[in-house]
Amino acid sequence: MTQPRTRVAVVTGAARGIGAAIAERLAADGFAVAVLDLDESTCKPVVERIEAAGGTALAIGADVCDEQAVAAAVARVAENLGTPAVLVNNAGVLRDNLLFKMSAADWDMVMDVHLRGSFLMSRAAQAYMTEAGWGRIINLSSESALGNRGQANYAAAKAGLQGFTKTLAIELGKFGVTVNAVAPGFIATDMTAETAQRIGMSFDAFKEMVAQQSPVQRIGEPADVAAAVSFFAREDASFVNGQVLYVAGGPKG
Structure with a gap:
């Protein structure tokens, strides 16, 4: 009897913090994990920890805002680890300021990383997922989507990710691909x-x-967020689709 092939997860912004915790949790859950961040060298400590724990991981450097870099990165994952089955759009930046002080460049940077990056990564990954008839896309929103002083750009981007999540859930559900969001406090x-x-x-x-x-x-700790992502990535979470789960210590939304 042949053993089922290990499923592959891609986590963006995975060199540190929440992304690193998610990558390590998914590896512990049995996924082979592509640890993706802007600088490939910063991903290597996460890969080493996963491998030391008996898992499989690959460090990938890519700018999620760059269309060609994203396509190349996802193709590299498919070639070296296998068909991407789970995508966690975690890459993010902060450029906080009050509205009257906020530059257009800071607005654009936050929109590009959170929204354009999630769009490009999801578009590239879903091609593999829909062909396979199984997939999980998990977007990292935030409690700030409800509004937060000094974060007009970040709040707008994180609220946008919730609409993005619900729309992709409608479009991709019939292909066996669920799309959900985790919104940390x-x-x-x-x-x-x-x-x-x-x-x-x-x-x-x-x-x-x-x-x-x-x-x-x-x-909250990064492991709290990783646990929520782990749930959405599970086989038996297939009837949970288009949801936003606030991991914030209390009722939100």
Whole structure:
């Protein structure tokens, strides 16, 4: 009896933080994982941790905003690991500022990485998924999609990803491909440390303040988000489609 081939997951923005936690969780779940980020060398520590734990991983450097780079990256995944079955659109950037201070370049950068990047990656990956008749696309939205001072660009992009998710769920569902989104609240990462710096607080004080405001009285960790992604990627999550799951310590949305 032949063993079923290991399914392949692609995680963007996977060199650190939430993306790295997702890559390692999916590897622990049995996926071969393409660890994708802007600089391939920064992905190697994540790959090494996955391999040390007995998993299979591949480091890939690509700009998710670059159409040709995305096509080449997904083709490389297919050639070296196998047909992409799960895509996690996690790549993101912050360019926070109040509206009257926000430059057009900072607006465009955030829109490009979050929205254009997710579009290009999803379009490339779905070709393999629909042919195979099975796939999972999981987009990283945010609690900021509900509105957050100083994040007009980020909030708009993350809200846009929710509409993108629901539309792809309608289009791809009949091909066995589900599309869902995870919307984290405050998660302790380098990016949220930048937010603390922007508002003039130490990161420890910022985390304590957020924890006190949360119903669960703690801050989120990357592993919390990875667990939600793991659920959406499962075989038995096939009837969950077009949903946004807030991983935020309390009711949102």
